[in-house]
Amino acid sequence: MALPHLQNSQAGRNKFDPVHVNIFEVGFTVPAALQAEFGKDEQLITEHVTKISGLNALNRAPATGTQKFMGTDRTYIMPKLDSTRAELEITFTLNLRDDVDNYIYKLFRAWAGLGYDINTGSRALKRDYCADWLKVSIANRAGDIYHEIIFKDVMMNGDMTGIDELNYETGEAAEISVKFVSDWWQETKA
Numbered sequence: 001m002a003l004p005h006l007q008n009s010q011a012g013r014n015k016f017d018p019v020h021v022n023i024f025e026v027g028f029t030v031p032a033a034l035q036a037e038f039g040k041d042e043q044l045i046t047e048h049v050t051k052i053s054g055l056n057a058l059n060r061a062p063a064t065g066t067q068k069f070m071g072t073d074r075t076y077i078m079p080k081l082d083s084t085r086a087e088l089e090i091t092f093t094l095n096l097r098d099d100v101d102n103y104i105y106k107l108f109r110a111w112a113g114l115g116y117d118i119n120t121g122s123r124a125l126k127r128d129y130c131a132d133w134l135k136v137s138i139a140n141r142a143g144d145i146y147h148e149i150i151f152k153d154v155m156m157n158g159d160m161t162g163i164d165e166l167n168y169e170t171g172e173a174a175e176i177s178v179k180f181v182s183d184w185w186q187e188t189k190a
Contacts, residue, residue: 015143017156023140031129031131038107053088054087085182088180091175109160130155133151149187154180154181
């Protein structure tokens with residue numbers, strides 16, 4: 001048997017481009033209750049995204065179940081999914097605007113405070129703490145978008161992490177990770 005040769009590769013001969021996991025953009029809206037203070041930063045937030053995870057919610061399929069009959073298994077697809085919501089986690093770099101304004105951190109602290117303000121105990125309604133959408137656009141090397149997901153009614157989901165420790169031994173810039181959840185989305189594929 002001969003070893004594979006470049007001529008045997010249809011993907012190679014036809015110049016198919018690989019899918020790259022680092023060619024994407026995440027766009028945001030902030031909840032209406034924060035628009036007056038942070039609406040101007042919606043586009044700026046996009047510049048600070050370094051990583052997003054949780055997109056596997058789009059690929060869910062029902063698990064299988066089994067029944068027994070005289071010591072043998074009968075397998076079937078379960079009639080429902082274990083979860084239908086998308087749980088996303090996004091990592092952001094942090095910068096200071098005007099020397100002292102930690103604007104990304106302040107925005108997400110204010111957003112978290114809509115659900116439950118740790119300083120006062122006040123709470124808001126869902127219409128106040130949900131953003132209208134969060135958009136993930138995935139592109140090829142030329143910038144052509146071939147997959148877009150618009151998550152709807154997006155809210156924060158738990159603690160922010162990454163800014164809970166200071167350390168003299170590192171020179172890396174600070175990052176935070178924020179968890180979000182969305183119950184529904186629209187997906188467009190080329």
